[in-house]
Amino acid sequence: MMKILVLANFGMGLYNFRKELLEKLIEQNHEVFISLPNDEEYVPKLERMGCNFINTPISRRGTNPITDFKLLLNYKKVIRSIKPDLVLTYTIKPNIYGGLACRLANVSYLVNITGLGTAVENGGILQKVTLLLYKTALKKAKCVFFQNESNMNFLTKKKVIKGKYKVLPGSGVNLSHYALFDYPSDNTTINFLFISRVMKEKGIDQYLDAAGYIKKRYPNTAFHIIGFCEDVYEEKLFELQEKGIIIYHGKQSDIRTFHKISHCTIHPTYYPEGMSNVLLESAACGRPIITTDRSGCKEIVYDGINGFIIKEKDTQGLIDKIGYFLTLTNEQKVKMGLAGRRKVEKSFDRQIVVDAYIEEINNG
Template structure:
């Protein structure tokens, strides 16, 4: 039995994308501690799995050095008290400050780069500081897992990382939970889905541009939006919904109900993705996908086979690919969805990620035993 500490920045991501790994670790009689901010929805679910919860405030997008230094001290104290055999870290701040705390305490740790974040993406001084912090925090990691090769190539080119590292197929997808769905037989209305937080970097402006144009030209289309809406877009969404251009459904606990009626998922993001779970889940359900030509999205697309790639921030290119999709007959659309399902079965099964983690943890257990 090992004592395993998991550092993350929010419960939803840990539960939705790491639940199966946590279940397996607990099944193998490991003692699993989870450190993340408290919430009323996902922490109780994680505790029911058998995880021991440690409430840890994490400012996910803040850049206050005092707050971040406090997080580092929290991690140091936590590691000193728990004395974990291995620490698993996810997302930027747990990766950096958790990694530094592990390095200072001489504790083994595994890092998962779930995306480089806007600080690195936008360049400038903040990028330099972030890369220096990454270099210090990753130096003694037992293994650094990347979710796409673009992120890996960038950090190795910047000489941030030198040790043991490898690319995983994102967080993978639970193929049983996201089962292949029948393609909608009702072709009177072609339904498109946007599933994401409604924010600029997720490509909502391009989606709304496309919806406005396509709806005029093809009245038998419907553009659905699912996800939490940032304040800046609330008024615009309500206005476009009143005009019948879009249908906004807010945040939903189970998007599979919307995949049942959907013909295609559109994800025009230019946010620094690790690997898009929206696309993996949509493809697993047998839905064609249209997304941007960037790391974490393009890997899931075989152009013209299971979907289309568009240039980021390019509404006209998106409109063109939507029209191309609309020109397909029913059977071609359905086959495109099936091709997506086959791709995720072959390349993105979550069990691949679980096996990789278990292998590394097993090796660590042997090292601990030999010591």
Template sequence: MARILILANQDIGLYKFRKELIEELVKENDVYASMPNGDYVPKLVDLGCEFIETSISRRGTNPIADLNLLGEYRKIIKRIKPDVVLTYTIKPNVYGGLACRMGNVPYIPNITGLGTAVENGGLLQKITLFLYKVALKKASCIFFQNRENEHFFLDKKIIQHNYRLLPGSGVNLDYYSLLDYPTNKTINFLFISRVMKEKGIDQYLEAAEYIKKRYPNTRFHILGYCEQDYEDKLREMQNKEIIEYHGMQNDVRKFHKTSNCTIHPTYYPEGMSNVLLESAACGRPIITTNRSGCREIVDHGVNGYVVQQENSQDLIEKIEGFLKLNHENRKQMGLNGRSKVEIEFDRKIVIKAYIEEINKIYMLTEGNYNGK
């Protein structure tokens, strides 16, 4: 049996978006998962992972803490002696990649988005890109989730070869099955995300306030953890019956059942939006921004609409356009979205790519790996 080490920055993302990959890997391998402790760790252990608690400051920029993380990864690699390491998100990609390079261990990083440090430019971008260049140099294969991120790394000469494009994290088409389209007269819109500025919450709230006045048969729902800056505003708008805030939800499918459309006006540097993939898989039209990680999932006017980022007026106009459609056209939009993700974004595509790259590593090293 081979030893596979996974480095991630949180348990919930690893479980929700890599569960099926882990299920495949544990069939014939010992799988270890390094990340901070959390509510989903027991679920990962139940899948067959051995958990290694590792502290990570996800948004911190303290160089001492980051050097400690590098040292911790080196200790883990020395103890586990993995045959291959899989990494996700910036800090595991960078410091895990450095640790693997130092230990001469094959590793496969997944670029799940550029992150604000890279996108905003300045000194922090230069430092991050330098670290990426050093960390990724000896990677066995670098996975990208969208073409724009891939081109950015090529243009900055961070990578030159051994890279591959994935359809994001893909979507489990069985778990997010096609749902019957609602027939009620009330039109329900759904926002699923952390409630924060970069996810487009301001545009969503402005649009909700405008649309509710002119179209009383609409309802605007919000699901997700709320940043403190927005708690009072959400409470106020809920009291005015402009929005309905449902907080964090472990299973959003029950909300998709009654939803007519998902609105995702994000301008956060996404890899590939799982919110949009899951919504489309359920047969729901989507309205989202014209940026990488979102526009790839929408064929404008076919399974939804693309809007300009940070543009409330454009969002309002697209919502009004959607409201003017009849029931059958809205339903067909949802069916078009389901067909698109079945062809382009099935999670099985992602699993197959990982198994292929892991097989390549073992053919180059031991030549006796029998993964599927």
């Protein structure tokens, strides 16, 4: 039996995308500790699974060096207290400051690069600082897992990674939980889904503009938005909902009810994705996809087979693809959805990710 400490930045991601791995570790009689910020919804679920919770506040998007230094000290304190045999880290700050704490404590650790983040994406001095921190933090990692080849190629080219690394199929998707749903046979209303945090980099502006254009020409369409809304967009969403252009559902705990009525998922992101869980789940449910040519999105789509790929920030391209999608027969749409399901069954089963972790853990 090992003591395994997991460092993450929020409960929802850990529960929704790593639950199967945690269950496997607990099943193998490992003692699992989770260090992340407290929340009322997901931390209790993780505790009921058998995880030992340690409340660790994290400023997920802040760049205050004092706050980040406090996080490093917190991680050092947690590691000193628990004395784990192995640490698993996810997302940027746990990867960097957790990795540094593990190095200082001479503790074995596995890192998962879930995306490089805007600091690296945007270049400049912040990129240089972040890459230096990554290089220092990941130097002694037992293995660095990447979620797409683009991230791997970038960090290896920058000589950030010195040791062992491999690419995983993102976080994978639970094919039982996200089952293949019958495609809607009722075409009275064609339902499109935007599932994401409502923020600029997720392509919400392109989605809203396309919705406004398409609704005028195809009144039998409905453009749904599911996800937490950043304050800057709140007024706009309610205004467009009043006009009947979109339907805003807010944050939802179970997205499958929306996939059941959906005809297509639209994900016009230009955010630095690791691998889009939204697209993996949509494809698993048998829904066609329209997304951008970003790494972490394009890997899930065979253009024209199970969905369509557009350029980033290309509102007209999005409008054109939605318009083309609306000309397809129901049989053609069903065929696209089934092709997506086959693709995730073959290449993105979450069990692939769980097996990769267990292999590394068992390797000592």
